[in-house]
Amino acid sequence: MSVEHCLPASSTATRIDGVVLGVLLDVPGADAPVVAFPGCPDEAGLAARTTTALRREDIGAQVALMFEAGDPTRPLVIGRIQRLPEAAPQSVALLDGQRLELCAEREIVLRCGQASITLTREGKVLIRGAYLSSRSSGVNRIKGASVQIN
Structure with missing residues (x-):
């Protein structure tokens, strides 16, 4: 036309x-x-x-x-005419030189290759990886209502 x-x-x-x-x-x-x-x-x-x-x-x-x-x-x-994006829940990263705090509404995931750490709003901490190692020069304490191994 x-x-x-x-x-x-x-x-x-x-x-x-x-x-x-x-x-x-x-x-x-x-x-x-x-x-x-x-x-x-x-x-x-x-x-x-x-x-x-x-x-x-x-x-x-x-x-x-x-x-x-x-x-x-x-x-x-x-x-x-522009459309404003829907307001997404705010994710916040606070850094003051001494501490880094990440805040999110539902969950935070740190991932590198096959390894990940997930924090959920329900309070779960999920650590996944092909190999997990826990080392401490002091006490290595595991506490919980119950502890299951294998």
Whole structure:
């Protein structure tokens, strides 16, 4: 679709002033995105000019439109409406030079190759590896409600 007008010259279209929200339908070329908007004179959408970079991944996104000289057959994309990412639970790392504290909502996993240490919110500490070694120059104490070996 070219950037030519989509209505015949004899058509009496109303003037559109201000910003209108539309939808990006296609990006066949970097210079001619296809958009639709409420009251669009062509059901298949209109080729538009743009002031912002649009990609095929943006198809279906809302766009802010203005119209050259208020002409509804000459849309100009002035921007893509941004969606704020959903607020994820905060993971926090605190470092004060003496101590490193990692905080997370559900679990923390430290992994290197086949070895991992997992801390869960239920209070479980899971240590996994191909070889586990526990050494101490002092007391090596194991305490628990019950201790199971093998």
